[in-house]
Structure formats: C-alpha cells, structure tokens
Amino acid sequence: MDFAAERARLIEHISREIKDRRVLEVMARIPREMFVPEENRHLAYEDIPLPIGLDQTISQPFIIALMTEALELTGKEKVLEIGTGSGYQAAVLAGLARRVVTVERLPRLAETARKVLDSLGYNNIKIQLSGETLGWPEGAPYEAILVTAGAPRVPSELVAQLAIGGRMVIPVGSRYLQELVKITRQKRKNKIENLGGCRFVSLIGKGAWEDE
Numbered sequence: 001m002d003f004a005a006e007r008a009r010l011i012e013h014i015s016r017e018i019k020d021r022r023v024l025e026v027m028a029r030i031p032r033e034m035f036v037p038e039e040n041r042h043l044a045y046e047d048i049p050l051p052i053g054l055d056q057t058i059s060q061p062f063i064i065a066l067m068t069e070a071l072e073l074t075g076k077e078k079v080l081e082i083g084t085g086s087g088y089q090a091a092v093l094a095g096l097a098r099r100v101v102t103v104e105r106l107p108r109l110a111e112t113a114r115k116v117l118d119s120l121g122y123n124n125i126k127i128q129l130s131g132e133t134l135g136w137p138e139g140a141p142y143e144a145i146l147v148t149a150g151a152p153r154v155p156s157e158l159v160a161q162l163a164i165g166g167r168m169v170i171p172v173g174s175r176y177l178q179e180l181v182k183i184t185r186q187k188r189k190n191k192i193e194n195l196g197g198c199r200f201v202s203l204i205g206k207g208a209w210e211d212e
C-alpha cells in the first residue's frame, strides 16, 4: 500500500474545509498508519475514527484538523492534551507548538503511544498518567488545552489550568453525542463558541463521567 499517496489524498480532502496551511502541512508529514493497530493500517487514511484497543479510538482526521485549527497555535505555546490515546493528536500539536503535555488514564495506551512517538523522534511531548484532578495542574497555565474525550459539561478544573487569553477545545454533551465547544479564557467573562457536532469516547473522572 502506498501510504504517502493515501496521506496526500486525505489531506487534499480535509483541505476543502480546513484552511489553516500549517495544520495541513503538519498532518501531511505524520505517518498516521504508525498510530493504528496493524490490522487497521489499510484504513489509516480514511477520514474515520479507528479502534486502538481498550474500547478507545484514534479520532477522525477532519475533526483533529478542526480542533487543532481552533487552538490558533503560533509555535510558542505550552499545550495540554487530555486523552493521549494513540499519540497521533499529540504529534500534530507538537508540530505546531513549543511543548505538549498529554495525559492518559490507561497505562497500556500511554506505553504504546510513548514507543511510537519515541520512534518518530519527538522530543517536545511529555506523556503523563492521569491523577486525581482532570488535566495536569502541575504544568499549568497552558496557552491551549485540547480535550479528546467527551465531557458532560466544561470542567472548571480544566478552565483553571488555562492561561488568560488561552483557548480550550472540548466535546461537551451526552455519552454518545457532543458539540465541540471552544472556550477562550478572559479576565472577566470567558468567550464561548460552538464548532459543531461530534462523537467522542467518554472523558472519565471527577468532573466528568463515571467509569462504566
């Protein structure tokens, strides 16, 4: 299978809606096939989410591009991702920001992601296993926060980890269907925008959903 040609075709498809050249260029360089299990590699460049084991998924490329674009990264930011999963989204962020802290609750996924990211030579991504509090308060404040699992509401624990002027993108809604919400933290009233519908696995923890 010609992964490079498949990748170029996917990026061309996404570029019909995503206009941020930097996001497209970074995604055009990352081998998504490395982040999915062997048996799904032939589907790596379809614009769909794929299972990565333990009931979790690597997100749909278009949604990844949309969420990343909304963070308005310039290259200087420290970014927090909640939900490392395969590590693919962290790789996208690492190409557009100064530093990425990514938090995962399932040690086996964190371990696999670590190996792939190391093999690709990333040195500005730190993977942390999640603790009591959502996110990674030790590293706060962050100029951008990306949550790649769905929450019942915007967790105040995460807004607190956002710098003033910082952006957070998070799927909010029911267990099965959410809206992508963008919050810009401001000194007084935070700015809130809706970026459209989506479907993510659940964000688990205090301030989000219970483990089922």
Ligand code: SAH
Pocket (backbone or CB within 6 Å): 056, 057, 058, 059, 082, 083, 084, 085, 086, 087, 088, 089, 090, 103, 104, 105, 106, 109, 130, 134, 135, 148, 149, 201, 202, 203, 204, 205
């Ligand atoms: N961003 C990933 C996809 C993530 S799927 C990628 O690019 O592949 C959502 C992930 O969030 C799952 O791996 C799940 O285990 C994790 N997760 C759920 N609740 C979490 C929490 N409270 N803290 C950290 N990770 C969490």
